[in-house]
Amino acid sequence: MASGISAEQVNNGILALNRFATFLARPELNIESLADVHRNILERYLAELQTLGRTENHRRAIGQLGIFLTDIRRHRWDTSLPADAVLFTEDVPRQAKRLPRALAEHVMAQVEDPANLARWQDPVYRLITIILMRCGLRLKDACRLPFDCLVHDADGAPYLRYLNHKMKREALVPIDEELEQDIRDQQQRLLERWPAGVPVLFPRKLKNLHGQVPMRGDTYRQVLNPWLERCDTRDANGQPVHLTPHQWRHTLGTRLINRDVPQEVVRKILDHDSHEMTAHYARLHDTTVRRHWEKARKVNISGEKVSLDPDGPLAEAAWAKQRVGRATQALPNGYCSLPVVKTCPHANACLTCPMFITTQDFLPQHRQQRQEVLQIISAAEARGQQRLVEMNQQVLGNLDHIITALDQDDDTETADAG
Known part of the structure; x- marks a missing residue:
């Protein structure tokens, strides 16, 4: 602990060693000293852990045991430990990639409501709540904020300075003027009580x-649920909401990604050590975009509905192709469904191309283009350019089909909403 290891990590190490020692004490193993702990003994131990489930606990137990075996050799605590008594990276179960546990927007609307924030009986807890929601800090880091936590850049914009205990470094996160004033109010209250x-x-x-001494995270957790009850916070099913402070961090990351904030910027705001950590939020964004894509009515140049089976065997491949198309073949009024490995034989003729697909999102562009096409037709007729008239008549007809089909979908959604 003097080297900076937390008490929790020390405790995890002790639990891991106790578990392994209990396993070695079995009479059938006939273990008398560390000299008897060969790789085959470790493999039997790993197999037993595998049968118990609880993957996350096993990751911790195996990791701590591996550190212990390494330290035995590093510090020469016992030179009789066999050379093959080692744990490899592949011995640790892979951690399941879970999506961020972001809160639903209707839940966030309730906890962000100024009237509900005013229900905090202590302004300290109200301020901690706002910091957690707007800055995405971990609860431990928020509770340990230094008194002089405000920093300003050359333009006078405020930032919150804090110690990221997980990465063991200081970090900055931008804040608004309202939160800056709330922090100054808290500083003033402290100076009134402790002038020094x-x-x-x-x-x-x-x-x-x-x-x-800073506040403990458990103190805030104890008052969080009573506040949620006072606010009568409920989920989509009308059930009372129970949340953890860390979910506000997940929610901020998810919101930023969904608002097309670059992933590197999100990584800086949340002070992630790697892009992989931030990529969890991008995975959720990809799922959100895909759901909207599958739900949207898609029509071709004839106004005919284009259906993609979201549950079929080609669903993943179709989505991957569409996503690549958004990045490499995005058009001002729709998407090209031509495989990206093929070259388009048409020169700027998407509205006469059978591979063209569009959605309701592009209705304004279609209406604007229809007006432009009408002007082109009128001008071509005046100049006697019949071929140009015929080409644009086909484009005009396809635009009419598209606009009519997408307008019908719009009317349907409006009626359903009503």
């Missing part, structure tokens, strides 16, 4: 005569 100043923004309430 305190080192932390949120001192512990009790047994903290000089305000030196």
